[in-house]
Amino acid sequence: MNTGTTAAAPDNPFLPTFGTTPPTLAGRDDVVARFARAFERGPQHPDYTMLITGVRGSGKTVLLNEAEDAALRLGWRVISMSASVRDLCRLIAGAAQRHLSEAVDGAPSRRISSVQVMGIGVEFEPSQQTDDAHGDVNLRAVLTSLAELLARDSTGLLLTVDELHAVSLPEATELAVTIQHITRRELLPVAFIGAALPEIDETLLADRGMTFFQRCARARLEALGHDDTEEALRLPIRKAGGRIDDDALEHLIGASGGHPFTIQLLGYHSWEMATPAARISATHATAGALEADHAVLEQIVKPIWSGLSKTDRSFLWAMSLDETDSEMSCIAERIERSPNFAQTYRRRLIDAGAIESAGRGRVRFSYQQTGPWLRSQR
Ligand SMILES: Nc1ncnc2c1ncn2[C@@H]1O[C@H](COP(=O)(O)OP(=O)(O)O)[C@@H](O)[C@H]1O
Ligand SMILES: [Mg+2]
Structure with missing residues (x-):
């Protein structure tokens, strides 16, 4: 009913929520093209088993969703898991078993995620529980049966595992052995994409037993460049019927x-500042950036901090004494450690997404909110 007031302001197009597909997926065409081509070419394509790494908010989960959608469009079946659950392999086996019975029944292909198989009992034909002494579902047996069936129909299965850095070593081993056998040795159509924080290089991938994951093709999600960032901001505004001034x-x-999550936050808060006019000026952008700053601190900087060790933290405290980039030699002095020791922690903190290189012998905080926040805590 028309109440006589002005037309409603257009909806805010930005989505500052983890795991949610952005209004414009900027700068990731190459990665999307890589897995799309691999699905087409088959198990021998190097990108058929892939590992996506990037800091929090760089767009890993969103890319897994893209890959899953691409697979579904090809009529493939999809298993979408997060390694932060317990019993990862058992859940994958449960999902595979469901797909298997659905495929036998001729049901349409779909995506089955961790939540959909959590809590349900998983049963498997006793005859197929070959080498499993515990009576659990045998992951390799059920995945192989499914893959053989799908191969006959010329389709495939995509298995995605998010938060792979959180996987336990026994689960990682079982998963690796299984995919290694099915995809690499038997050349059956089970594609795999894992997503993890860069620290996985120092943890899981540093383990000698992890050759399967070490040999996965890599997609490292870097910050978006100027033009991609511009597109990620300008396009959604325009499509939603808004405008933004050049200086804004x-x-x-x-x-x-160039950080994707921060881009969404900035777009979102600037749009809100301009509401209901939907024309973002420099004043709106400045005010929106302050709001976004706060959100980055709460949703990224503090979570990273809470995962750090005491020594990691002392490194960051030492950095916070500088208003700009920090010299590694100064940091080593301040924490009273050798330069080598400081280098080790530099690497750890880069992988944790807390800091980044600022050129020869220098580091800076990945999020510029970190320094002021730490100084306010002293
Ligand atoms: N290429 C991109 N362009 C614009 N926004 C993006 C892009 N990739 C991700 N985002 C946005 O960034 C946020 C974080 O993405 P997400 O996939 O959850 O990151 P991660 O899994 O790496 O922590 C989401 O709000 C998402 O919409
Ligand atoms: Mg994620």
């Missing part, structure tokens, strides 16, 4: 550092 746009691009 440049301000947001600079403030984002």
Whole structure:
């Protein structure tokens, strides 16, 4: 009913929520093209088993969703898991078993996720429980049966595992052995994409037993460049019927550092500041950036901090004494450790997403909110 007031303001197009597909997926065409081509070519294509790494908020989960959608469009079946659950392999086996019975029944292909198989009992034909002494579902047996069936129909299965850095070593081993056998040795159509924080290089991938994961093709999600960041901001605004002034746009691009989650936050809060006019000026952008700053601190900086060790933290405390980039030699002095020791921690903190290289012998915080926040805690 028309109440006589002005037309409702257009909806905010930005989505600052983890795991949610952005209004414009900028700068990731190459990665999307890589897995799409691999699905087409088959198990011998190097990108058929892939590992996506990137810091929090760089867009890993969103890319897994893209891959799953691409697979579904090809009529493939999809198993979508997060390694942060317990019993990862048992859940994968449960999902595979469901797909198997659905495929036998001729049901349409679909995506089965961790939550859909959690809590349900998993049963498997006793005859197929070959080498499993515990009576659990045999992951390799059920996945092989499914893959053989799908191969006959010229389709495939995509298995995605998010948060792979959180996987336990026994689960990682079982998963690796299984896919190694099915995809690499038997050349059956089970494609695999894992997503993890970069620290996986120092943890899981540093383990000698993990050759399967070490040999997966890598997609390292870097910060978006200027033009991709511009597209990620400008396109959604325009499509939603809004406008942004050039100086406002440049301000947001600079403030984002090319970090996808921050881009969504900046777009979202600037849009809110401009509501109901939907024309974002430099004033709106500045005010929006302040709000976004706060959100980055709460949703990224503090979670990273809480995962750090005491020594990691002392490194960051030492950095917070500098208003700009920090010299590694100064940090080593301040924490009273050798330069070598400081290098080890530098690496750890880069992988944790807390800091980044700022050129020869220098480091800076990945999120510029970190320094002021730490100084306010002293
Ligand atoms: N390429 C991109 N362009 C614009 N926004 C993106 C892009 N990739 C991700 N985002 C947004 O960034 C946020 C974080 O993405 P997500 O996939 O959850 O990150 P991660 O899994 O790496 O922590 C989401 O709000 C998402 O919409
Ligand atoms: Mg994620």
